[in-house]
Amino acid sequence: MKIIDIHTKRLHAPLQTPFITSLRRVDSLEDLVVIIECDDGTLGYGEGAPTPVITGETIGSMIATIEYIKPHIIGKEIAYFDIILNNIHNLILKNTTAKSMLEIALYDLKSKSCKLPLYRMLGGTKHTFKTDITISMGEIEQMISDCHKAVSLGYDTLKIKIGDNPKKDVERVVEIYKALDKNIKLRLDANQGWSAKQSVTLLHALEAQNIIAEFIEQPVAADDFEGLKYIKERVQTPLLADESIFSLKDAQKLLEMQAIDYVNIKLAKTAGISQALKVADLAKTFDVKCMIGCMLEGPISVAAAVHVASSKADCITMLDLDAVSLLASHPVDTSIVFNESEIVLSDAWGLGVSYTL
Secondary structure (H helix, E strand, O other): OEEEEEEEEEEEEEEEEEEEOOOOEEEEEEEEEEEEEEOOOOEEEEEEOOOOOOOOOOHHHHHHHHHHHHHHOOOOEHHHHHHHHHHHHHOOOOOHHHHHHHHHHHHHHHHHHOOOEHHHHOOOOOOEEEOOEEEOOOOHHHHHHHHHHHHHOOOOEEEEEOOOOHHHHHHHHHHHHHHOOOOOEEEEEOOOOOOHHHHHHHHHHHHOOOOOOOOEEOOOOOOOHHHHHHHHOOOOOOEEEOOOOOOHHHHHHHHHHOOOOEEEEOHHHHOOHHHHHHHHHHHHHOOOOEEEEOOOOOHHHHHHHHHHHHHOOOOEEEEEOOHHHHEOOOOOEEOOEEEOOEEEOOOOOEOOEEOOO
8 A cells, every 4th residue: 555645625514502712712613634545545534623722733834734744655655654654753843733634544544454443453442432521611501501401412521611710710610510410520621721829729619619520621831830730739639731741751741740640632732643652651651541632623533532542441541522522513424423422433444434535
């Protein structure tokens, strides 16, 4: 299987409701799909979301990066997989989403060449998973209504977006907690909206009312490693790092500092599957569990994350892969079942997805 061409195509899909965090508001999905074509007609699919406030990338920069790397991939045999990955990662710095797209497509091709679903090629056996769902930030009444709707659809774990107003954030969580059955698990995501001292004060306010979330995700700025450690040493609520971890080096530093309780892996941050697997392995050596999450993405990149979750199921114990459920519709053909909180991998070779050129 020799790579003969690489195409990109925009993927547009409407959201059911606006996606609102402390960093941004999104009203519809605008992703980029990359399709790698081989001489035997096999196609490999990758996908990435432009997230300027997190990865620094736009649709334009992602296309430019892929075009820059493209000449160093075309003509290569899939059998030289590691050499191709090396080219992707070393030809240009950063641009992690664009690299992830190319990696996902290459892993799709490699597992198809092995006549295996990707998760089995990576050594996984688990094929059925449950994900949480994100509750966008807004007025308390609307957030409670959104929580009730999610529960009615079968979700038992809700990730609550907060971080724009510390006082209101506490009120939001308290009122949501009161409105739900106590068997519903809450995850909190402040998206870098607080300072370290604010985080401790706000979490203490919740803990004083016996509200201890499953975790608080990235309450402080991405580069505030000391702030994460400060929080972890002073609260009961477990602490999960998201935007602070883009690389194996980031994860290593935070784990050695004992600054976090959990690691959030996202392919768009780790520049793809290969480094995501290494981050999971590293976390396991520190006996730290991982969550695998996604940006606001479509079924191709979410599928890749589920395959990774299967391959590291002993370490990746939490899923935040609800992006497909947030869409009103999408044009991707998939053999994977996305049924609200339940995701079921198929035995189709590769990722189990396709997208018409």
